[in-house]
Amino acid sequence: xxxxxxxxxxxxxxxxxxxxxxxxxxxxxxxxxxxxxxxxxxxxxxxxxxxxxxxxxxxxxxxxxxxxxxxxxxxxxxxxxxxxxxxxxxxxxxxxxxxxxxxxxxxxxxxxxxxxxxxxxxxxxxxxxxxxxxxxxxxx
Numbered sequence: 001x002x003x004x005x006x007x008x009x010x011x012x013x014x015x016x017x018x019x020x021x022x023x024x025x026x027x028x029x030x031x032x033x034x035x036x037x038x039x040x041x042x043x044x045x046x047x048x049x050x051x052x053x054x055x056x057x058x059x060x061x062x063x064x065x066x067x068x069x070x071x072x073x074x075x076x077x078x079x080x081x082x083x084x085x086x087x088x089x090x091x092x093x094x095x096x097x098x099x100x101x102x103x104x105x106x107x108x109x110x111x112x113x114x115x116x117x118x119x120x121x122x123x124x125x126x127x128x129x130x131x132x133x134x135x136x137x138x139x140x
Contacts, residue, residue, distance in 0.1 A: 004129035007031055007059050010066070014057055017124050021117050023055060031059040034140060039072075040102045040110035047078020051102070051112055056140035057121065065131040069140040070118055072100075081105050089114065094136020 005013065014033055018025045023035040033056065040051035055070040081104040089098030097115035118134070125132040 007061050010059065010125070010128050010130060013124055013128065014066075014121060017120055018055070018117065021120060023053070023117060028056060029058070031061065033057045039112035040074075040100070042081050042083060042102065042104035042108040044081040044105060047076065047080050049074065049076040049080040049083065049102075049104075051075075051100070051110070053112055053117065054140045055117060055121075059130075063131070064129070065133050066121075066125045067133050067135050068118065068121055068125075069135045069138050071139055072112055072114065081108070083109065094134055 011031070011033060015025050018033070018035050023037045025033055025035040028034040034054075035056070036052055036054045038050055038052050040049070042049050051072060051074045053070065053072050055068070058067045059065075060067065083102050083104040085100065085102050087098065087100040089096060095115070095118075099111060099113045101111040102109040122132045
């Protein structure tokens with residue numbers, strides 16, 4: 001059952017959905033959203049490491065399509081702390097799912113679920129009566 005939401009209503013629903021998943025959302029043009037969330041962070045005297053999840057959505061009213069992009073970016077500086085990383089991933093085309101957990105000295109670290117946000121956005125878009133289009137290989 002679809003709701004056939006307008007673009008403004010869908011943008012509002014997507015903002016709420018992304019915020020509920022811990023993504024800091026901001027407007028990106030009249031029919032777009034962008035957001036990011038720092039999921040993993042570890043520092044010590046000699047340097048540090050952080051992993052940031054970034055996403056963007058752009059709505060096309062003409063064909064009622066939501067163009068979605070996401071990426072996980074890891075950055076480090078100096079000598080990053082020794083870290084134990086456990087990662088499980090499944091890749092099919094441009095769709096990547098799985099999870100990564102990091103634990104470093106002092107209990108710092110965190111976890112990132114690669115497909116959780118994308119899956120929630122895709123479900124919300126389809127429930128609204130719109131088409132979800134993943135733009136793989138392009139940065140948000």
